Amino acid sequence: MSDVQAKSKTHGDLIRVRRPGHGMPGELFGRQDVFETDVDIFFHKHWILVGVTSDVPEPGDVSTVDIGKASIIIVRDDDENIRTYRNVCRHRGARLKEAGKSTVGMLVCPYHQWTYDLDGSLRHAAHMGKDFDPTCRSLIPVKTKVVGTHVFVCLDENAPEDVSKLEETMVPRFAPYDLPNTKIAFEQEIIENGNWKLVMENNRECYHCAATHPELTASFLPEDFGICADSLSEESLREFEEYTARNAACQASWERDGFVGGAVEWLGENAVTQFRTQRLVIAGNGESQTMDTKVASIKLLGNLQRRDLGDTHLWTHNSWTHVMSDHAVIAYIIPLAPDKTLVRTKWLVHADAVEGVDYNVSDLTAVWTATNMQDKHLVEITHEGTQDPAYQPGIFSQFTETYVEQFSRWYAARLNAHGV
Template identity: 45%
Template sequence: MGSSREGNDVAQGNLKASQLERVQDLVARRTAGLSLEAPFYTDQDFFDADMKAIFGRHWLFVAVDAEIPEPGDTTTIDFGPYSVIVVRDDDEELRAFHNVCRHRGARLLDAGCAEIGNLVCPYHKWTYNTDGELMHAPAQAPDFDRSSFGLRTVHVRSVAGLIFICLAEEPPADFDEVAAVIEPYFAPHALKGAKLAHRTDLVENGNWKLVLENNRECYHCDGHPELIGAYFPVFAIDDDEDVPPNLRTTYERYRKTLAEMYEVYDRLGLPYEHIREVDTRTTGFRVQRDALDGAGESYTLDGTAACTRTLGDLPEKRLGYLSMHMQPNSWFHVVGDHAITFSALPISPDKTLVRTTWLVHPDAEEGADYDLGAMTKVWTATNDQDAALVARGQQGVTNPAYVPGPYAPSEHQVEAFVNWYITRLEEELKR
């Protein structure tokens, strides 16, 4: 794991007194069960607070091991004012660095994946190895000490093939506990050795919290016709009394299918307990296995497998799906034949990058073992539809007529996310 003991709190910046007072007032008057007031979604003050309290202090999902499998492979992640390079070093270990040359601050790498021998600044050719050490700085004074000008490090770690970074000097201590819980869920699917089949970047015209709120509920799932061919639109309905009349038949079919899946999970030794700690700990998360509709094998239009090879060489195709939400910026779906990861990276108060990756068995070949179009169709369409809904939400919260509205019973995961978020801001304001 990298270290960040060079004053990351200075890098994160501090809110001005006027900003701080405004944030404090709005946080203090937040009403549970209602959506947030408009400034949380629209104002630069709150965006700055979010970058400091949330994205500057918590573990963020940013990539998968399959994106940087070999020594010298890098991926560069931009969010808010930050840019971070994740690289696999010569010993095949992960390293992460701020994407800032130690000479005069030029950006070293553009966003995206690359293969490098060393990190060379395009401005004045300062050169760093994959450990972040400064190897070469042209035309310096005789007493220049290269050892004092290595790249500033960022904490990084992989959990079951999922890569997380943390900018804070002292990352949240509970992440080890969370990793120990979720790793057994993901390990049977062997994501660390999987193959990257596809990656997309979609800029949504909405605040990052609207993106996450939209993800944490299925109240709107009738707006996803491709998705509900395989996905039961009953997410977060935990009580029979909360089932809307129009979903009663679907819910009963879901409960029957879920019982069948539990038998499969027990036979294969796959953990499936629904663990929900989304707003009761610093690193909020939820994880579970659940049933799929249709053939129950994959996220395709009819639920049939899109790839002939199962992840982890599991002996069953019909596995439903493994689902995880991780605060503050990610969600995951793993089915028998592929995995999909999602990360939300704030760009500005009203723009968010949603990055989606599809993973397959390392030996699966496109065109022979899987049809990429069929594999990506459902979530590509769903992402586009969600982007349109988030944009509508952003348009609405910027309207002077907007006032916070109530969450429906099936939106309790949204309330949990907002509660987690408000709690994190409250903690930051006490520092």
């Protein structure tokens, strides 16, 4: 296909010509018009993860997140509720806060000093006259769901209702960890020079893990996400049988102690708020995603006494989460350009855990800081390749890339639902 032919195809045309079981056309990763439509549909009209409750631990704490042309303010109010608002002054539209975190008594517009309470109400607007009614000038609220510690928002008035499935599934799974009673031990921001869909595709498969993620595979078992038995040696087959037996034994043990672990998938073309969860077995000592597979923090989450609770993972279309007995790793993405994606990762520990006593940051973060940088490289070389004139979408492994194929189908279905 020539450059002229490619540019003449619409966003919808490009996804509809994708062959089942194959990657997406390169134009879907590189074109500006495709990127802008993606942001509008997948980040402004769907539920997305934008932070955690410990981003704003105290009343007056603010976290501002930019998403395309939109910007939101996450704030903890005086009653300790999480509230979110559009970052737009109701006077002449100035941004109230720059991206990042801060602490305020009230939200004051830097332009004309219109002043808003933490509940969003307009408290002060000078020189507006006696007929001015401040009650209809409150900050614009954003639809918000707090699930565990996860702060999900939808910028559209017609927010997808099936977020209730995610909420109903994850609230009891997160409950034993008491995630609202955590603090951020470490944060990392990476800008990956690749399209957001490639970031998520990379996260949806572990075909690449054994060769590229030595730190992760010390604790993470790629078998959980597919394996082709045809290519295994007799020794590898025995190891897989051992893995299967261990997995079954762990799941039974967790169930006996009341820890839910079975896989729940809301991923198909009929799903809007896409998610997957499962309690995964951890290799080695079986305690945590650390280099020695033991807990990194001796102060466990919640009131837990048991260390070997596996990894409660959660996928959404812009995030991934791993919750162990001692800490949680929560990451989400924000697209910045066709070839740039911001990846934010937060490591959470018990709110009372003391650095240097209960945990060391280096032990806590070693696995995922390394994995994130390795994934950054993989995404970047893949994005570069998809923009090469020689690129032709390749075939997926039916054993290890089934979730990548599923993501492609879901992406196409959501575009179609919005008339693209």
